[in-house]
Amino acid sequence: MNSARILVIDGNVAEIRARLTVALGYDSGEGYARVLRRIDPTLRIDIVTSADGTELPAGAGLENYHGVTMTGSALNIYNGGAPVTRQIELAKAVFAAGVPFFGSCWGLQVAVTAAGGEVRANPRGREFGFARRITLSEPGKQHRLFAGKPAVFEAPSVHRDEIASLPAGAATLASNDFGVQAASFTHGRGTFWGVQYHPEYDYADIAAVAERYGQILVTEGMFRDLPALAAFAAELRSLQANPGDAPLLWKHGLGSAMRSEALRLAEIRNWLEAEVRPRAGSAKC
Secondary structure, eight states, rough: OOOOEEEEEOOOOOOHHHHHHHSSSSSHHHHHHHHHHHOTOOOOOEEOGGTTTTTTTTOOGGGGGGGEEEEOOOOGGGGGHHHHHHHHHHHHHHHTTTOOOEEHHHHHHHHHHHOOEEEEEEOOOOOOEEEEEEOOOOOHHHHHGGGGGGGGGEEEEESSSEEEEETTTTTTEEETTEEEEEEEEEETTTEEESSSSSSTTTHHHHHHHHHHTTHHHHHHTTTHHHHHHHHHHHHHHHHOOTTTTHHHHHHTOOOOHHHHHHHHHHHHHIIIIIIIHHHTSSSSS
Protein backbone atom coordinates (compact mmCIF):
# COMPACT_ATOMS: atom_id res chain seq x y z
CA MET A 1 0.00 0.00 0.00
CA ASN A 2 1.19 3.53 -0.75
CA SER A 3 2.43 5.60 2.18
CA ALA A 4 -0.34 8.05 3.12
CA ARG A 5 0.28 11.78 2.86
CA ILE A 6 -1.40 13.96 5.50
CA LEU A 7 -1.83 17.72 5.69
CA VAL A 8 -1.98 19.12 9.23
CA ILE A 9 -3.62 22.55 9.45
CA ASP A 10 -2.26 24.30 12.54
CA GLY A 11 -5.11 26.43 13.89
CA ASN A 12 -3.00 28.81 15.96
CA VAL A 13 -1.41 32.15 15.10
CA ALA A 14 2.36 32.59 15.38
CA GLU A 15 2.31 34.11 18.89
CA ILE A 16 0.49 31.14 20.41
CA ARG A 17 2.62 28.64 18.49
CA ALA A 18 5.73 30.32 19.91
CA ARG A 19 4.40 30.13 23.46
CA LEU A 20 3.58 26.44 23.02
CA THR A 21 7.08 25.77 21.73
CA VAL A 22 8.60 27.40 24.81
CA ALA A 23 6.35 25.34 27.11
CA LEU A 24 6.48 21.98 25.34
CA GLY A 25 9.26 22.03 22.79
CA TYR A 26 6.72 21.83 19.94
CA ASP A 27 3.71 23.81 18.72
CA SER A 28 0.18 22.62 17.94
CA GLY A 29 0.89 21.51 14.38
CA GLU A 30 4.13 19.74 15.28
CA GLY A 31 2.41 18.12 18.27
CA TYR A 32 -0.33 16.75 16.04
CA ALA A 33 2.23 15.46 13.56
CA ARG A 34 4.12 13.72 16.39
CA VAL A 35 0.95 11.87 17.40
CA LEU A 36 0.14 10.87 13.83
CA ARG A 37 3.65 9.46 13.45
CA ARG A 38 3.28 7.66 16.79
CA ILE A 39 0.28 5.88 15.30
CA ASP A 40 1.88 5.32 11.88
CA PRO A 41 5.57 6.15 11.39
CA THR A 42 5.23 5.76 7.62
CA LEU A 43 2.97 8.80 7.21
CA ARG A 44 4.27 11.68 5.11
CA ILE A 45 3.14 14.85 6.86
CA ASP A 46 3.09 18.51 5.84
CA ILE A 47 2.04 21.32 8.20
CA VAL A 48 0.42 24.55 7.06
CA THR A 49 -0.12 27.60 9.30
CA SER A 50 -3.09 29.01 7.44
CA ALA A 51 -4.02 31.35 10.32
CA ASP A 52 -0.97 33.37 9.28
CA GLY A 53 -1.71 33.06 5.59
CA THR A 54 0.92 30.41 4.85
CA GLU A 55 0.36 28.57 1.58
CA LEU A 56 0.61 24.83 0.91
CA PRO A 57 4.10 23.47 0.21
CA ALA A 58 5.40 24.27 -3.26
CA GLY A 59 3.94 22.00 -5.89
CA ALA A 60 1.26 20.57 -3.59
CA GLY A 61 -2.49 20.87 -3.97
CA LEU A 62 -5.16 19.54 -1.64
CA GLU A 63 -5.84 16.73 -4.09
CA ASN A 64 -2.30 15.45 -3.43
CA TYR A 65 -3.21 14.51 0.15
CA HIS A 66 -4.92 11.38 1.41
CA GLY A 67 -6.21 13.10 4.55
CA VAL A 68 -6.38 16.51 6.22
CA THR A 69 -6.44 17.19 9.96
CA MET A 70 -6.97 20.46 11.82
CA THR A 71 -5.63 21.13 15.31
CA GLY A 72 -7.03 23.03 18.23
CA SER A 73 -6.63 26.81 18.52
CA ALA A 74 -6.88 29.72 20.94
CA LEU A 75 -9.06 31.52 18.35
CA ASN A 76 -12.85 31.82 18.46
CA ILE A 77 -15.02 31.57 15.35
CA TYR A 78 -17.36 34.39 16.36
CA ASN A 79 -14.53 36.89 16.85
CA GLY A 80 -13.82 36.75 13.13
CA GLY A 81 -10.78 38.31 11.53
CA ALA A 82 -8.39 37.15 8.84
CA PRO A 83 -6.86 34.22 10.80
CA VAL A 84 -10.36 32.77 11.28
CA THR A 85 -11.63 33.51 7.78
CA ARG A 86 -8.55 31.98 6.13
CA GLN A 87 -9.12 28.70 7.94
CA ILE A 88 -12.82 28.55 7.14
CA GLU A 89 -12.01 29.11 3.47
CA LEU A 90 -9.35 26.40 3.56
CA ALA A 91 -11.86 24.01 5.13
CA LYS A 92 -14.29 24.77 2.31
CA ALA A 93 -11.53 23.98 -0.17
CA VAL A 94 -10.85 20.65 1.59
CA PHE A 95 -14.52 19.74 1.25
CA ALA A 96 -14.51 20.76 -2.42
CA ALA A 97 -11.41 18.61 -3.04
CA GLY A 98 -13.08 15.55 -1.50
CA VAL A 99 -10.17 14.78 0.85
CA PRO A 100 -11.05 12.94 4.12
CA PHE A 101 -11.09 15.54 6.89
CA PHE A 102 -10.63 15.15 10.67
CA GLY A 103 -10.63 17.86 13.33
CA SER A 104 -10.05 18.20 17.05
CA CYS A 105 -11.86 20.99 18.97
CA TRP A 106 -11.14 24.06 16.79
CA GLY A 107 -10.97 21.73 13.79
CA LEU A 108 -14.53 20.58 14.48
CA GLN A 109 -15.73 24.16 14.94
CA VAL A 110 -14.13 25.37 11.69
CA ALA A 111 -15.46 22.44 9.66
CA VAL A 112 -18.97 22.88 11.08
CA THR A 113 -18.90 26.59 10.21
CA ALA A 114 -17.56 25.93 6.70
CA ALA A 115 -20.40 23.47 6.09
CA GLY A 116 -23.16 25.82 7.27
CA GLY A 117 -23.44 25.08 10.99
CA GLU A 118 -23.03 27.52 13.89
CA VAL A 119 -20.55 27.90 16.74
CA ARG A 120 -21.11 30.12 19.78
CA ALA A 121 -19.68 30.81 23.24
CA ASN A 122 -20.83 28.00 25.50
CA PRO A 123 -23.31 29.34 28.09
CA ARG A 124 -22.15 26.55 30.43
CA GLY A 125 -18.68 28.06 30.50
CA ARG A 126 -15.29 26.49 29.86
CA GLU A 127 -14.67 22.75 29.76
CA PHE A 128 -11.12 22.22 30.93
CA GLY A 129 -8.73 19.42 31.81
CA PHE A 130 -10.84 16.39 31.08
CA ALA A 131 -14.23 16.24 29.38
CA ARG A 132 -16.33 14.02 31.64
CA ARG A 133 -19.00 11.46 30.86
CA ILE A 134 -18.68 11.71 27.06
CA THR A 135 -21.45 9.36 25.96
CA LEU A 136 -21.77 7.77 22.54
CA SER A 137 -25.11 8.19 20.80
CA GLU A 138 -26.71 5.23 19.03
CA PRO A 139 -25.17 6.38 15.71
CA GLY A 140 -21.88 6.88 17.54
CA LYS A 141 -21.88 3.29 18.81
CA GLN A 142 -22.11 2.10 15.21
CA HIS A 143 -19.66 4.59 13.70
CA ARG A 144 -16.14 3.49 12.79
CA LEU A 145 -14.74 6.60 14.48
CA PHE A 146 -15.40 4.96 17.84
CA ALA A 147 -14.46 1.35 17.09
CA GLY A 148 -13.08 -0.11 20.32
CA LYS A 149 -13.94 2.97 22.40
CA PRO A 150 -15.97 2.64 25.64
CA ALA A 151 -19.58 3.85 25.46
CA VAL A 152 -18.79 6.44 28.18
CA PHE A 153 -15.33 7.92 28.63
CA GLU A 154 -13.14 10.90 29.59
CA ALA A 155 -10.83 12.80 27.21
CA PRO A 156 -8.42 15.75 27.34
CA SER A 157 -10.31 18.98 26.79
CA VAL A 158 -9.97 22.75 26.74
CA HIS A 159 -12.60 24.96 25.12
CA ARG A 160 -15.24 27.53 25.95
CA ASP A 161 -17.26 27.33 22.73
CA GLU A 162 -19.90 24.89 21.56
CA ILE A 163 -21.61 23.67 18.43
CA ALA A 164 -24.91 25.54 18.45
CA SER A 165 -26.16 23.81 15.29
CA LEU A 166 -24.68 21.15 13.05
CA PRO A 167 -24.75 21.26 9.24
CA ALA A 168 -27.73 19.67 7.49
CA GLY A 169 -27.55 15.90 7.59
CA ALA A 170 -24.86 15.75 10.27
CA ALA A 171 -24.94 13.06 12.96
CA THR A 172 -24.15 13.73 16.61
CA LEU A 173 -21.91 10.82 17.59
CA ALA A 174 -21.20 11.75 21.21
CA SER A 175 -22.17 14.39 23.76
CA ASN A 176 -21.95 15.27 27.45
CA ASP A 177 -23.16 18.00 29.79
CA PHE A 178 -21.25 20.61 27.75
CA GLY A 179 -22.92 19.72 24.45
CA VAL A 180 -21.86 18.00 21.24
CA GLN A 181 -18.56 16.14 21.62
CA ALA A 182 -18.33 14.39 18.25
CA ALA A 183 -20.02 14.61 14.86
CA SER A 184 -19.74 13.36 11.31
CA PHE A 185 -21.12 14.77 8.07
CA THR A 186 -20.55 15.13 4.38
CA HIS A 187 -20.28 18.44 2.58
CA GLY A 188 -19.53 19.00 -1.07
CA ARG A 189 -17.37 16.09 -2.14
CA GLY A 190 -15.87 15.62 1.31
CA THR A 191 -16.45 13.70 4.51
CA PHE A 192 -15.67 15.05 7.97
CA TRP A 193 -15.22 13.28 11.30
CA GLY A 194 -14.51 15.47 14.31
CA VAL A 195 -14.42 15.70 18.09
CA GLN A 196 -14.72 18.61 20.51
CA TYR A 197 -12.02 17.22 22.79
CA HIS A 198 -8.30 16.52 22.15
CA PRO A 199 -7.44 12.84 21.67
CA GLU A 200 -4.00 14.00 20.51
CA TYR A 201 -3.16 15.59 23.88
CA ASP A 202 -0.82 13.99 26.39
CA TYR A 203 -0.99 14.88 30.08
CA ALA A 204 1.91 17.29 29.52
CA ASP A 205 -0.13 19.18 26.93
CA ILE A 206 -2.97 19.77 29.40
CA ALA A 207 -0.50 20.88 32.08
CA ALA A 208 1.04 23.39 29.67
CA VAL A 209 -2.39 24.78 28.73
CA ALA A 210 -3.27 25.18 32.43
CA GLU A 211 -0.11 27.21 33.00
CA ARG A 212 -0.62 29.26 29.84
CA TYR A 213 -4.15 30.30 30.88
CA GLY A 214 -3.10 30.72 34.52
CA GLN A 215 -5.14 33.38 36.30
CA ILE A 216 -7.96 33.11 33.74
CA LEU A 217 -8.77 29.61 35.00
CA VAL A 218 -8.71 30.82 38.60
CA THR A 219 -11.02 33.73 37.78
CA GLU A 220 -13.41 31.37 36.00
CA GLY A 221 -13.55 29.12 39.06
CA MET A 222 -11.67 26.15 37.64
CA PHE A 223 -9.08 26.39 40.43
CA ARG A 224 -9.19 27.93 43.90
CA ASP A 225 -5.93 29.82 43.37
CA LEU A 226 -2.68 29.71 41.38
CA PRO A 227 -0.98 27.26 43.80
CA ALA A 228 -3.89 24.85 43.22
CA LEU A 229 -3.42 25.24 39.46
CA ALA A 230 0.30 24.59 39.83
CA ALA A 231 -0.42 21.44 41.85
CA PHE A 232 -2.81 20.22 39.13
CA ALA A 233 -0.15 20.76 36.46
CA ALA A 234 2.45 18.96 38.58
CA GLU A 235 0.14 15.96 39.02
CA LEU A 236 -0.45 15.76 35.27
CA ARG A 237 3.29 15.80 34.65
CA SER A 238 3.58 12.95 37.16
CA LEU A 239 1.01 11.04 35.13
CA GLN A 240 2.98 11.82 31.98
CA ALA A 241 6.03 10.21 33.58
CA ASN A 242 4.04 7.33 35.10
CA PRO A 243 0.69 6.78 33.30
CA GLY A 244 -0.09 3.89 35.62
CA ASP A 245 -0.02 6.01 38.82
CA ALA A 246 -3.13 4.48 40.41
CA PRO A 247 -3.70 7.12 43.16
CA LEU A 248 -3.57 9.99 40.63
CA LEU A 249 -5.78 8.14 38.13
CA TRP A 250 -8.30 7.59 40.91
CA LYS A 251 -8.02 11.19 42.14
CA HIS A 252 -8.78 12.59 38.67
CA GLY A 253 -11.47 9.99 37.92
CA LEU A 254 -9.80 8.68 34.78
CA GLY A 255 -11.06 5.44 33.26
CA SER A 256 -9.77 3.10 30.60
CA ALA A 257 -9.90 5.64 27.73
CA MET A 258 -7.27 7.75 29.51
CA ARG A 259 -5.33 4.93 31.13
CA SER A 260 -4.62 3.33 27.75
CA GLU A 261 -2.85 5.40 25.08
CA ALA A 262 -4.27 3.08 22.41
CA LEU A 263 -7.81 3.91 23.56
CA ARG A 264 -7.09 7.62 23.92
CA LEU A 265 -5.83 7.77 20.33
CA ALA A 266 -8.53 5.43 18.96
CA GLU A 267 -10.44 8.13 17.07
CA ILE A 268 -7.41 9.28 15.09
CA ARG A 269 -6.28 5.71 14.42
CA ASN A 270 -9.78 4.72 13.31
CA TRP A 271 -9.97 7.69 10.94
CA LEU A 272 -6.64 6.75 9.39
CA GLU A 273 -7.76 3.14 8.96
CA ALA A 274 -11.24 3.83 7.63
CA GLU A 275 -10.82 7.04 5.62
CA VAL A 276 -7.17 7.70 4.80
CA ARG A 277 -5.60 4.33 4.04
CA PRO A 278 -8.22 3.29 1.47
CA ARG A 279 -7.57 6.57 -0.39
CA ALA A 280 -3.81 6.05 -0.16
CA GLY A 281 -4.18 2.57 -1.56
CA SER A 282 -6.22 3.74 -4.52
CA ALA A 283 -4.51 3.85 -7.91
CA LYS A 284 -6.14 7.25 -8.46
CA CYS A 285 -4.01 8.95 -5.81
